[in-house]
Amino acid sequence: xxxxxxxxxxxxxxxxxxxxxxxxxxxxxxxxxxxxxxxxxxxxxxxxxxxxxxxxxxxxxxxxxxxxxxxxxxxxxxxxxxxxxxxxxxxxxxxxxxxxxxxxxxxxxxxxxxxxxxxxxxxxxxxxxxxxxxxxxxxxxxxxxxxxxxxxxxxxxxxxxxxxxxxxxxxxxxxxxxxxxxxxxxxxxxxxxxxxxxxxxxxxxxxxxxxxxxxxxxxxxxxxxxxxxxxxxxxxxxxxxxxxxxxxxxxxxxxxxxxxxxxxxxxxxxxxxxxxxxxxxxxxxxxxxxxxxxxxxxxxxxxxxxxxxxxx
Numbered sequence: 001x002x003x004x005x006x007x008x009x010x011x012x013x014x015x016x017x018x019x020x021x022x023x024x025x026x027x028x029x030x031x032x033x034x035x036x037x038x039x040x041x042x043x044x045x046x047x048x049x050x051x052x053x054x055x056x057x058x059x060x061x062x063x064x065x066x067x068x069x070x071x072x073x074x075x076x077x078x079x080x081x082x083x084x085x086x087x088x089x090x091x092x093x094x095x096x097x098x099x100x101x102x103x104x105x106x107x108x109x110x111x112x113x114x115x116x117x118x119x120x121x122x123x124x125x126x127x128x129x130x131x132x133x134x135x136x137x138x139x140x141x142x143x144x145x146x147x148x149x150x151x152x153x154x155x156x157x158x159x160x161x162x163x164x165x166x167x168x169x170x171x172x173x174x175x176x177x178x179x180x181x182x183x184x185x186x187x188x189x190x191x192x193x194x195x196x197x198x199x200x201x202x203x204x205x206x207x208x209x210x211x212x213x214x215x216x217x218x219x220x221x222x223x224x225x226x227x228x229x230x231x232x233x234x235x236x237x238x239x240x241x242x243x244x245x246x247x248x249x250x251x252x253x254x255x256x257x258x259x260x261x262x263x264x265x266x267x268x269x270x271x272x273x274x275x276x277x278x279x280x281x282x283x284x285x286x287x288x289x290x291x292x293x294x295x296x297x298x299x300x301x302x303x304x305x306x307x308x309x310x311x312x
Contacts, residue, residue, distance in 0.1 A: 005268075007050055011035055019043050026079075041067035041079065112185070113146040115170070115285060120144070122162075122169050122177035136177070140257075141167040143179075147285070152274055161310075164208055164279045167287045172196055183285070200230045204283040206291035210270035214262040220273050221258030224248065247276035 004010060010017055010135035011031060019042065027040040038044045072078045120143045123136030127201050136153055139162045147153045157163055168174045168180055172188060180261040188199060204227075207213040212224055224244040234240060245255045251272035260272055271291065 006115045007046065011013050018205040019046070084290040108148040108151045111148050113148045114184060115147040115180040117170065118144050118182070120166070120169065121177045122165055122174060122180065123177050142171060163198060164289050166242070167205060170287065171205055199235065201281040203282045204281065205287040206274050206278045206289060207290040209276050210267055216262055219259055219261055223273065224277045224280055228279060231281060233281055243280065247279055248273070251276050
């Protein structure tokens, strides 16, 4: 039995497929049947939400485009199919043409870069038997790139190639051996701890591991509110709590999560909490380190949709 939210893998290796939603199997059958002729609205939504390499949409479709869920008189969930089909949903999402994408890129690159990384090198010392630094293991070696306001830069590579190290170095969680990191025209590798702390509200990260990213002793509400409390943004506690609830709802959770602890949530739900926390201060720049890898495609779209306009 292979448990996953990766529909591409299921299409490659599975013989039979069972689709689960809210604790129930809502549809099952041979893999070819499920993928070619889905019957349940949730399955239709899942399949449509899959990214397609030959098509770039202005808005990511979500499961909510295909179904609506309401509670019955006895508390049971009632799933109703919306009067829409796949083609209609994709048309509503609107597709970017290649010309649109070229014009968008040209417009973005006319602006001043929000972030500029120049010849960055990060190494970890390898000690000799006498405790002295013998040499360095280079995790990031002479990396340069720019990110413009409103642009999303995708960074790909195999596990262990240095992606997370590069991300942490940009935020000065790891110090570099050489190179420059310029954010909004300011060289941040030379900033003092106090200056870096003030900069944190504009630069945030969603860490790769949702299990170690949250303090097990803090409730989810306290974890999301903490950045707002540190930076007094907003100052009123009632407004901080209200914004925390709004953020949790935007990533697919609800207000009841506020008083619960991280161990009460699944890995995917914890990742949503980490995303809500990263968005709390409305940062100008967000690094998402495998931020939606633990989420199924429908929730990926739901989470990424409100983040549009931020820079990743």
